[in-house]
Amino acid sequence: MKETTMDDIAPPLTRVGIIGWIRMNLFNGVFNSLLTIVIVLFLWYVGPPLIRWLFVNSLWGSTSVACRNAAGACWSVISANYRFILFGFYPYDLQWRPSTAMLVLVCLLLISRNRRLWKKWLLYAWGAGLCCMAVLMQGGVLGLTPVESTQWGGLPLTLLLAIFGLAAAYPLGVLLALGRRSKMPAIKILSIVYIELIRGIPLISMLFMSAIIFPLFLPEGVTINKILRAQVAIIMFTAAYIAEVVRGGLQAIPKGQYEAAETLGLNYVQTMRLIVLPQALKIVIPPSVSILISAFKDTSLVVIIGLYDILKTTQSVLANPEWMGFSSEAFIFLACIYFVCCYTMSNYSRRLERELGV
Amino acid sequence: MDSHIASQPEVSESDVVIEFTDVHKWYGDFHVLRGINLKIHRGERIVICGPSGSGKSTLIRCINRLEEHQRGRIVVSGTELTNNIKNIEKIRAEVGMVFQHFNLFPHLTILENLTLGPVWVRKIPRSEAEKTAMYYLEKVRIAEQARKYPGQLSGGQQQRVAIARSLCMKPDIMLFDEPTSALDPEMVKEVLDVMIRLAQEGMTMIVVSHEMGFAKSVAHRVLFMDFGRIVESNTPGEFFDHPQHERTRLFLSQILH
Numbered sequence: 228m229k230e231t232t233m234d235d236i237a238p239p240l241t242r243v244g245i246i247g248w249i250r251m252n253l254f255n256g257v258f259n260s261l262l263t264i265v266i267v268l269f270l271w272y273v274g275p276p277l278i279r280w281l282f283v284n285s286l287w288g289s290t291s292v293a294c295r296n297a298a299g300a301c302w303s304v305i306s307a308n309y310r311f312i313l314f315g316f317y318p319y320d321l322q323w324r325p326s327t328a329m330l331v332l333v334c335l336l337l338i339s340r341n342r343r344l345w346k347k348w349l350l351y352a353w354g355a356g357l358c359c360m361a362v363l364m365q366g367g368v369l370g371l372t373p374v375e376s377t378q379w380g381g382l383p384l385t386l387l388l389a390i391f392g393l394a395a396a397y398p399l400g401v402l403l404a405l406g407r408r409s410k411m412p413a414i415k416i417l418s419i420v421y422i423e424l425i426r427g428i429p430l431i432s433m434l435f436m437s438a439i440i441f442p443l444f445l446p447e448g449v450t451i452n453k454i455l456r457a458q459v460a461i462i463m464f465t466a467a468y469i470a471e472v473v474r475g476g477l478q479a480i481p482k483g484q485y486e487a488a489e490t491l492g493l494n495y496v497q498t499m500r501l502i503v504l505p506q507a508l509k510i511v512i513p514p515s516v517s518i519l520i521s522a523f524k525d526t527s528l529v530v531i532i533g534l535y536d537i538l539k540t541t542q543s544v545l546a547n548p549e550w551m552g553f554s555s556e557a558f559i560f561l562a563c564i565y566f567v568c569c570y571t572m573s574n575y576s577r578r579l580e581r582e583l584g585v
Numbered sequence: 586m587d588s589h590i591a592s593q594p595e596v597s598e599s600d601v602v603i604e605f606t607d608v609h610k611w612y613g614d615f616h617v618l619r620g621i622n623l624k625i626h627r628g629e630r631i632v633i634c635g636p637s638g639s640g641k642s643t644l645i646r647c648i649n650r651l652e653e654h655q656r657g658r659i660v661v662s663g664t665e666l667t668n669n670i671k672n673i674e675k676i677r678a679e680v681g682m683v684f685q686h687f688n689l690f691p692h693l694t695i696l697e698n699l700t701l702g703p704v705w706v707r708k709i710p711r712s713e714a715e716k717t718a719m720y721y722l723e724k725v726r727i728a729e730q731a732r733k734y735p736g737q738l739s740g741g742q743q744q745r746v747a748i749a750r751s752l753c754m755k756p757d758i759m760l761f762d763e764p765t766s767a768l769d770p771e772m773v774k775e776v777l778d779v780m781i782r783l784a785q786e787g788m789t790m791i792v793v794s795h796e797m798g799f800a801k802s803v804a805h806r807v808l809f810m811d812f813g814r815i816v817e818s819n820t821p822g823e824f825f826d827h828p829q830h831e832r833t834r835l836f837l838s839q840i841l842h
């Protein structure tokens with residue numbers, strides 16, 4: 228008799244090939260088979276008309292009048308208004324400036340994706356990039372026409388609120404989390420009060436407070452930029468949530484790690500920086516990213532205090548009688564922009580998790 | 586492991602490196618240490634044994650202030666342990682500690698685990714710290730694993746790394762809290778061998794352990810603790826062959842079968 232070792236045995240026939248895969252994954256059991264059939268039928272009925280509406284019968288560069296008679300989607304609402312949707316009231320012939328600023332930002336983000344490039348020069352690059360963006364947006368130097376921040380709007384505003392909001396909220400959240408676990412009662416109580424207070428208030432009311440109540444406390448004649456106030460509200464709000472997530476990570480670090488660090492003679496700051504936070508933050512990457520993504524989407528709430536972020540500019544286009552009624556197309560476009568940003572974030576976090584071996 | 590490796594060290598009052606005077610400690614209402622009096626001399630090797638919960642860990646953790654005592658005095662290398670941070674830092678710089686569960690830093694490589702203290706606490710240049718680290722890794726026979734992470738090593742290897750990590754800080758005194766009791770039996774010997782070699786070099790060692798073979802061959806003195814007191818303290822020969830107290834006899838009969 229011939230001896231067969233483990234690796235000699237071929238896999239059972241049902242497991243190989245396309246048919247095998249379909250059997251395994253779509254038709255294993257009555258319930259799954261039913262589900263598969265229902266889904267296929269659904270796609271059969273919904274898919275073709277949707278594709279016809281989206282692509283076949285759609286208009287891409289027509290006037291609004293032509294759109295009214297078309298059977299498909301009217302993407303012309305986007306192509307005719309994209310400059311306003313993307314840049315709001317930023318002066319039309321200066322819009323190359325926010326475009327360039329966003330390009331700089333995207334480049335910096337792309338470079339920062341690679342962890343091997345996280346060196347000193349990248350920090351300087353960010354510093355230079357931020358100055359460059361500020362100059363481009365604001366103008367007033369180097370012969371650039373000044374543009375009031377009240378005229379900023381659209382995608383640059385959304386990205387500004389989101390990226391700086393998140394970048395500032397994360398370290399603040401970490402500090403709050405450390406504060407909440409501090410042995411010093413004053414710091415501990417302050418952190419707890421802050422976190423619980425902020426978590427008990429909806430973001431909308433914080434934005435209202437920043438826009439309406441806060442200025443009442445300022446002395447006559449002093450005004451603080453509306454965008455800055457909204458930005459601060461977003462930072463304070465997000466930080467409280469980050470703090471709670473990070474606290475979860477801190478609690479997962481065994482006591483032995485602190486003891487080993489203490490025994491070596493590391494002080495508190497060193498212990499946190501070198502031992503505890505690197506491990507704790509690694510654990511909380513997935514929940515942190517959830518918070519960052521939802522914070523990103525929440526920036527659209529600034530419409531209620533009259534900032535023209537990309538949601539508000541889209542709504543304004545739809546309020547124009549000429550383009551009224553094409554809201555599906557406009558919001559699909561908007562959803563795509565948000566999706567690209569959020570998906571990039573979650574994709575990156577998965578990559579980071581993989582690289583750090585969580 | 587049977588021949589005794591050193592005779593009693595020269596004993597003189599000036600050589601006392603650790604001194605406990607009537608030390609008491611409570612966890613809440615629970616009286617863990619009930620009047621500890623103990624003098625340990627430079628170069629002396631002490632093994633502490635006793636039933637679970639008798640306060641052995643608490644006792645040695647008081648030496649580097651991982652635990653705080655509430656009454657009495659503890660003096661380490663001429664410095665009294667008080668709430669004074671400077672004193673605590675000074676003492677921690679001279680006392681190394683090895684834990685039952687190794688407590689290596691899992692996010693750092695073996696080499697980084699070893700250089701962390703020297704670089705950040707002693708402010709030694711990294712290249713020099715790495716040289717020292719490699720020296721001690723050679724010594725615990727694990728140099729080829731320097732670039733790996735703790736999770737990739739066996740328990741015995743991890744514990745040897747933990748010992749090397751403490752040694753990199755050039756301590757005068759080494760504390761061991763049950764260094765072999767989390768290890769599989771076949772790995773106990775490799776860790777004990779490292780400790781025996783450390784003993785041969787004259788390190789002051791305080792070891793909580795139930796490895797009686799190790800105690801017999803290495804210790805100058807064996808302490809038996811029960812209910813927060815040092816019940817018996819004697820040379821290993823006397824301790825094992827002629828235990829003075831009933832409780833010691835009972836304990837020994839249990840662990841020696």
Ligand SMILES: Nc1ncnc2c1ncn2[C@@H]1O[C@H](COP(=O)(O)OP(=O)(O)OP(=O)(O)O)[C@@H](O)[C@H]1O
Pocket residue numbers: 612615617635636637638639640641642643644
């Ligand atoms: N942080 C703490 N809070 C409250 N009680 C504690 C704490 N740590 C230890 N104890 C208690 O103090 C007693 C002595 O603990 P210790 O760890 O010193 O014992 P041990 O002799 O080392 O025992 P083992 O052999 O099990 O390690 C035990 O009863 C334990 O339950």
Ligand SMILES: [Mg+2]
Pocket residue numbers: 641642643762763
């Ligand atoms: Mg113990």
